Amino acid sequence: MEGKKFDTKPVTIRIKKIIKESDTVNTYVFEYPLGAKPGQFVMMWIPGVDEKPISVAYDDGKEFWLTVCNVGPATAALFEMKEGDFVGIRGPFGTYYKIDDGDHLALVAGGYGAAPMYFVALEALKKNCKVEFLIGARSKDFVLYTKKILGLHGVNLHISTNDGSMGFTGLVTNLLEDVILDVEKKDEKIDKVFTCGPEMMMKFVGDIAWKNGIDCYVSVEKYMKCGVGVCGQCAVDSTGVLACRQGSVMKYNYVRKLSEFGKYHRDAQGKKIYFGDKK
Amino acid sequence: MVDLGIKFCGVKFANPTVLASGILGVTASSLKNVILNGAGGVTTKSIWLEEHKGHRNPTMFGTENYFINAVGLSDAGIEKAISETFPEYNDEKPAPIIASIVAGKIDDFGLLAEKISECDPDIIEVNISCPNVESEFGKPFACVVTDAAAVTKVVRARTKKPVIIKLSPNVSNIGEIAKACMAAGADGFCAVNTFGPGLAIDINTRMPILTNKVGGISGPGIKPLAVKCVYDVFKATGAPIVGTGGVLTGEDVVEMMMVGARLVGMGTMVYYRGVEGFKKVVVEVEEWCEKNGVKNLEEIIGTVKI
Ligand SMILES: Cc1cc2nc3c(=O)[nH]c(=O)nc-3n(C[C@H](O)[C@H](O)[C@H](O)COP(=O)(O)OP(=O)(O)OC[C@H]3O[C@@H](n4cnc5c(N)ncnc54)[C@H](O)[C@@H]3O)c2cc1C
Ligand SMILES: Cc1cc2nc3c(=O)[nH]c(=O)nc-3n(C[C@H](O)[C@H](O)[C@H](O)COP(=O)(O)O)c2cc1C
Ligand code: FES
Numbered sequence: 002m003e004g005k006k007f008d009t010k011p012v013t014i015r016i017k018k019i020i021k022e023s024d025t026v027n028t029y030v031f032e033y034p035l036g037a038k039p040g041q042f043v044m045m046w047i048p049g050v051d052e053k054p055i056s057v058a059y060d061d062g063k064e065f066w067l068t069v070c071n072v073g074p075a076t077a078a079l080f081e082m083k084e085g086d087f088v089g090i091r092g093p094f095g096t097y098y099k100i101d102d103g104d105h106l107a108l109v110a111g112g113y114g115a116a117p118m119y120f121v122a123l124e125a126l127k128k129n130c131k132v133e134f135l136i137g138a139r140s141k142d143f144v145l146y147t148k149k150i151l152g153l154h155g156v157n158l159h160i161s162t163n164d165g166s167m168g169f170t171g172l173v174t175n176l177l178e179d180v181i182l183d184v185e186k187k188d189e190k191i192d193k194v195f196t197c198g199p200e201m202m203m204k205f206v207g208d209i210a211w212k213n214g215i216d217c218y219v220s221v222e223k224y225m226k227c228g229v230g231v232c233g234q235c236a237v238d239s240t241g242v243l244a245c246r247q248g249s250v251m252k253y254n255y256v257r258k259l260s261e262f263g264k265y266h267r268d269a270q271g272k273k274i275y276f277g278d279k280k
Numbered sequence: 281m282v283d284l285g286i287k288f289c290g291v292k293f294a295n296p297t298v299l300a301s302g303i304l305g306v307t308a309s310s311l312k313n314v315i316l317n318g319a320g321g322v323t324t325k326s327i328w329l330e331e332h333k334g335h336r337n338p339t340m341f342g343t344e345n346y347f348i349n350a351v352g353l354s355d356a357g358i359e360k361a362i363s364e365t366f367p368e369y370n371d372e373k374p375a376p377i378i379a380s381i382v383a384g385k386i387d388d389f390g391l392l393a394e395k396i397s398e399c400d401p402d403i404i405e406v407n408i409s410c411p412n413v414e415s416e417f418g419k420p421f422a423c424v425v426t427d428a429a430a431v432t433k434v435v436r437a438r439t440k441k442p443v444i445i446k447l448s449p450n451v452s453n454i455g456e457i458a459k460a461c462m463a464a465g466a467d468g469f470c471a472v473n474t475f476g477p478g479l480a481i482d483i484n485t486r487m488p489i490l491t492n493k494v495g496g497i498s499g500p501g502i503k504p505l506a507v508k509c510v511y512d513v514f515k516a517t518g519a520p521i522v523g524t525g526g527v528l529t530g531e532d533v534v535e536m537m538m539v540g541a542r543l544v545g546m547g548t549m550v551y552y553r554g555v556e557g558f559k560k561v562v563v564e565v566e567e568w569c570e571k572n573g574v575k576n577l578e579e580i581i582g583t584v585k586i
Contacts, residue, residue, distance in 0.1 A: 007552060009341045013484040044338070048485045052337035087485050091341060227340050231551050232351065233304035233325070241304075241313030246554070270331055271306040272356040273364075 009229055011046045011089030017064070019084055022145050026113065027080060028058065028068045035065040035090070038097035039120040040197075040220065040250040043067070044228045046089030047082070051075035054225045054245075056197070057093060058116035059123070068116035068145070094228045096250040098218055100124055104192040105131040105184065107215075109177055109206045111138065111198025115146040117220070118197055122156050132156040133180050133191070137173025137202065141166040174205045181213055191215050201276055204263035207253035217253035224267055234271065237261050282569040283576040284562065286320070288520050288542050289442035289467050291376050291402045295320035295562050296533060296577060300524050300547030301380040301407060301446070301470075302326065302351060304555060308368035315374040318559030322375065323470075323545070324365065326382035326407045329392055331357040335412070335492040341480075342499065347548045348480055350412035350495035353382055358395050366399035376402040378522075380446070381435075382410065384417045386427070390434040397439040404441050405522075406431060409448035409473035411496045422448035422473070428457050429464040436465030444468040444522065449475050449502075449509045455516030468520035470545060472509045474498045475525075499548040502526040507539055514540025514582055528552055530564020537577065538584040 018030040035043070037057040045067060046052040053075050059066040071080045082088070098121050106125055110118040115136050122132050132155060138144045140162050150158050160168030161176040169176050184191055194210040194217040196203045203219040210217035223235040223244040235244040238261035256262050265275045284295040298321040299305065299314045305325035314322050334354025341348060369377055379401035381392045393404060408421035408431050421427035428445065435443050445461045447454055449472040458469055474496025480489045506525025513521055523541025527533060533544045549557050574580060
């Protein structure tokens with residue numbers, strides 16, 4: 002019809018390698034030509050258990066990576082799996098971070114967000130961008146991907162931890178304000194801010210970019226079932242825009258007007274859960 | 281100028297396309313967005329009395345020819361419909377809304393019908409035909425003549441709203457079931473729900489792909505089967521029908537209407553054409569009418585030469 006390919010049956014492929022990033026985070030390496038762009042996600046099927054949305058952390062056309070935090074039943078089951086085991090993949094789905102040639106980018110990551118942002122950084126370097134890579138975490142145990150990022154020529158890494166155990170003490174939003182100022186002092190400017198992490202963090206990052214007149218793109222991550230714009234589970238109030246189709250990467254100019262963003266999300270039954278409430 | 285308006289059970293629809301239940305129907309804002317994209321009306325996701333957990337993912341996937349799903353009727357329960365979905369939708373009310381209700385016990389349908397009526401939907405659709413909760417609830421009520429009639433009677437007794445019954449295609453004589461529902465007080469039908477259930481296997485792991493193992497089949501592959509069901513129900517009852525199953529294009533809409541549908545439901549279409557597909561389908565219907573000298577869509581309903 003619209004000339005697209007409509008096969009979204011999961012493809013089962015073997016885990017080629019498992020890299021331990023921290024006590025609660027693993028990277029899964031697959032040899033498969035996924036063809037994802039930075040910011041896109043896949044639905045990852047743990048056979049017999051569940052299927053969950055996970056962002057792509059790397060894709061060179063031959064191999065791709067998924068970096069996963071162990072947070073609940075499905076991800077715990079994944080952490081029991083071994084190299085050589087089969088998982089199912091549907092996708093890639095969703096929008097992506099558009100990188101313009103020669104831009105000066107600030108990438109702001111929280112939690113597993115460092116993984117998809119690493120993929121952004123790799124693509125940005127191919128397009129001659131300057132990259133400020135900001136990671137915010139509770140403490141140093143939650144700072145991911147630092148070695149890989151430090152290995153990238155042309156990327157400046159800035160880290161903040163709430164407890165001061167690594168880098169700047171405080172919030173990544175304060176760090177972002179500092180970075181924006183530092184860049185201005187050199188008579189340069191940040192052209193775009195890309196952010197991926199907890200929703201409240203992205204909201205504050207977006208607001209800072211907005212105040213500074215910088216275009217910002219955030220990853221709107223809502224409960225997803227189909228990933229293909231059918232079930233409506235990921236519809237965001239108050240426009241009903243689908244996070245899996247028109248997102249997850251969306252422009253903050255638009256996202257800031259959504260009545261739901263930064264306030265609540267929904268569970269698998271469609272019930273509201275306000276941020277700050279207990280599960 | 282073609283008049284695409286359709287009157288269905290006394291309710292005026294600006295065009296014959298209706299969002300089918302279970303697709304993009306979790307929130308009021310999503311339903312409103314579907315209307316914004318051209319649909320003539322919307323159907324909510326099926327609503328339970330209490331919160332109901334669906335099946336674990338994978339709950340669905342699509343291919344070029346068909347779509348399979350076992351969402352398992354997840355829903356937050358009638359409280360959400362009362363406190364959130366309907367007030368938010370009815371606040372602007374861009375087009376008619378059909379409330380789909382579902383229950384595991386016949387008596388629960390009565391209470392549900394009463395409660396949902398207070399939300400002021402235009403029509404109540406009674407879902408007795410979901411094929412992917414059999415392990416939980418047994419054979420769908422729509423597959424047994426007496427059960428289908430019993431549910432219809434209970435709902436009829438508790439509401440003044442128009443009542444349509446969502447029929448299952450997975451029966452040997454759909455016309456007979458429709459007749460029994462009419463006798464029990466139904467005003468019309470939505471025909472049909474998904475087919476099967478079917479089973480899809482991943483051959484590497486030798487496992488079913490859906491966690492529920494089986495799932496209902498929808499999408500283009502079921503269209504001729506659905507068209508036959510609508511024809512059978514129309515022939516048996518002459519009642520207003522929301523013809524549903526595999527409709528993707530304006531020509532599909534016309535085909536459904538020719539075998540007796542007054543309105544045409546679309547669900548899986550959004551997988552192939554996006555939510556904007558509604559607008560495209562409506563334009564295609566209009567173009568077909570213009571080309572074929574049809575001034576008013578009502579003219580074509582049930583006009584198949586068979
Ligand atoms: C677009 C997108 C990209 C993501 N990328 C990553 C990633 O790269 N790495 C990573 O570790 N995690 C990622 N997540 C989050 C990941 O999907 C959840 O952590 C995972 O689903 C948890 O499942 P669980 O059974 O282990 O835990 P649960 O206890 O079931 O869930 C823990 C929390 O995860 C969230 N969650 C659970 N199921 C879903 C779902 N189906 N859709 C969305 N959120 C859900 C909920 O907020 C829930 O409170 C992403 C989510 C989205 C929407
Ligand atoms: C993902 C999905 C969820 C569905 N959920 C429901 C539901 O909650 N209630 C219901 O009556 N029908 C449900 N259906 C059935 C559809 O409303 C429709 O009858 C069927 O899919 C055939 O039409 P289609 O080919 O246009 O999708 C669902 C279908 C799909 C694909
Ligand atoms: S996850 Fe189903 S519509 Fe977005």
